[in-house]
Amino acid sequence: MPQIAQLAATYSSQIFWMLLTFGFVFFVIGLGMVPKVQSTVDARDRKIADDLDAAKAGSAAADALEADWRAKENEARAQAQAKLAEAKAKGAKDREAKLAKADAAIGEKLAAAEAVIETGRSKALGEIEAVAAEAAADIVRRLAGAEVSSDAALQAVKAVL
Numbered sequence: 001m002p003q004i005a006q007l008a009a010t011y012s013s014q015i016f017w018m019l020l021t022f023g024f025v026f027f028v029i030g031l032g033m034v035p036k037v038q039s040t041v042d043a044r045d046r047k048i049a050d051d052l053d054a055a056k057a058g059s060a061a062a063d064a065l066e067a068d069w070r071a072k073e074n075e076a077r078a079q080a081q082a083k084l085a086e087a088k089a090k091g092a093k094d095r096e097a098k099l100a101k102a103d104a105a106i107g108e109k110l111a112a113a114e115a116v117i118e119t120g121r122s123k124a125l126g127e128i129e130a131v132a133a134e135a136a137a138d139i140v141r142r143l144a145g146a147e148v149s150s151d152a153a154l155q156a157v158k159a160v161l
């Protein structure tokens with residue numbers, strides 16, 4: 001084969017051009033581009049690590065703020081409940097005082113009204129007794145034809161009532 005026969009003549013030339021091409025590629029890409037790409041990757045990794053650290057620090061700060069806020073909220077809630085309980089107690093005390101005052105006033109009015117009613121009842125009973133005594137005396141006079149004194153008729157009506 002003629003290609004194999006030419007191999008010895010072109011072998012050194014092919015090795016030269018192969019070394020020259022690979023050398024060029026090595027120097028251009030290996031020493032020129034790879035360090036730039038590697039520095040970009042390193043910068044990106046550093047940026048990601050810094051961002052993660054900043055996020056962790058921010059999360060820790062947010063957690064601390066939340067814990068502080070919750071503590072303040074719980075304290076404010078406890079103070080509000082204490083004030084509410086105090087206001088309820090004061091309201092109940094004021095209400096009891098007002099109820100006692102109103103009860104006393106109603107009791108006085110009730111006693112006065114009962115006294116008026118008792119006076120009216122006694123007066124009405126006296127009038128009823130007088131009317132009944134008059135009616136009894138009149139009935140005895142009409143039926144029996146006898147005269148009865150108003151004192152005797154009043155005594156008889158009181159005895160019956």
